[in-house]
Amino acid sequence: MAMKLCVWGNSLGVRLPKYIAERTGLVAGDYLYIRLMDSGDIVMRPVKAKDLHAGYAPLVTQPLQKEPGIPSQW
Numbered sequence: 001m002a003m004k005l006c007v008w009g010n011s012l013g014v015r016l017p018k019y020i021a022e023r024t025g026l027v028a029g030d031y032l033y034i035r036l037m038d039s040g041d042i043v044m045r046p047v048k049a050k051d052l053h054a055g056y057a058p059l060v061t062q063p064l065q066k067e068p069g070i071p072s073q074w
Contacts, residue, residue: 005012016026024046026032031047 001017003014003017005014007013021027026046032044033047035043037043
């Protein structure tokens with residue numbers, strides 16, 4: 001499936017189709033490792049809590065909470 005790159009601030013972003021997010025268990029706020037291969041291919045995989053230093057693990061395991069009156073960025 002071809003996807004279109006979009007400009008987000010000074011960066012580029014791509015949206016994941018819903019079925020990919022559902023099948024991989026990804027939700028807004030999750031982290032991904034992104035690797036550029038020598039071949040030019042881009043490989044992404046979810047960051048697992050066990051992959052992070054203990055001080056960062058709570059950032060990955062806690063769900064996002066929306067504060068009242070502030071619109072969600074996701």
